[in-house]
Ligand SMILES: NC(=O)C1=CN([C@@H]2O[C@H](COP(=O)(O)OP(=O)(O)OC[C@H]3O[C@@H](n4cnc5c(N)ncnc54)[C@H](O)[C@@H]3O)[C@@H](O)[C@H]2O)C=CC1
């Protein structure tokens with residue numbers, strides 16, 4: 553891992569990644585996180601033993617890697633204020649902000665930067681993240697490895713070679729935890745109608761999702777085969793799946809993911825000021 557990593561922003565995602573890095577053996581003394589006020593930083597400093605700073609420029613001055621982990625809406629202001637420090641230091645810049653193109657952030661930072669754009673998801677907070685990564689032409693193989701290691705500290709990593717594909721990543725993993733949470737809500741409501749206590753239903757549904765995901769991950773069979781294995785001919789599962797297919801669940805999912813990807817594109821335009 554590179555010598556010095558600075559996180560601009562010390563919120564949920566930054567602290568999840570920092571926690572993962574420390575668990576994977578990175579020395580806390582090599583990590584710095586920034587935020588506008590000391591009270592937020594005090595708790596992360598105490599919990600994780602890292603360096604903290606309320607001055608973004610000072611924190612970037614010696615960094616090999618800068619992770620931009622502020623909300624997309626304030627990214628422009630934050631980057632423009634960092635421009636001189638970044639141009640002087642030339643770190644690898646990794647943005648985890650949703651909906652902001654690498655080229656837009658690069659411009660705000662003065663241009664010609666080695667930029668990685670990452671689309672993470674919230675299960676990164678519990679070490680089960682799934683991140684899509686894209687690198688611009690300035691990023692070296694070594695820097696790619698650094699970005700991979702960084703995001704693998706909180707889950708799995710997939711690289712895409714075209715930035716536009718991050719919109720598809722947003723649809724399949726960035727936003728997707730919410731699809732499964734919706735499924736849990738719906739299953740719990742339906743189970744309550746069938747007579748189960750809500751807490752029992754929730755526990756059973758969540759454990760079933762965990763079990764199905766673990767099986768799908770560990771098995772050499774594809775999801776269609778695993779599904780078929782649950783469906784006894786003329787049995788209960790077959791009836792449930794038949795109902796979902798007739799109700800066009802696949803089309804609903806496809807349409808939802810298309811809408812998600814379309815919104816990612818529109819957000820990129822809005823946020824870049826186009
Ligand atoms: N794909 C996804 O599901 C997710 C993507 N993200 C992306 O990660 C980024 C961070 O999100 P969260 O950690 O959830 O946000 P958060 O609100 O928890 O953290 C933002 C941090 O930025 C700090 N901050 C605000 N102004 C600052 C400034 N001028 N200088 C330095 N720090 C400043 C705040 O104090 C806070 O520590 C966002 O851009 C978001 O789009 C985050 C969560 C999930």
Ligand SMILES: O=C(O)[C@@H]1CCC=N1
Pocket residue numbers: 650722726727
């Ligand atoms: O909903 C959003 O806009 C962000 C991007 C991916 C997950 N959350």
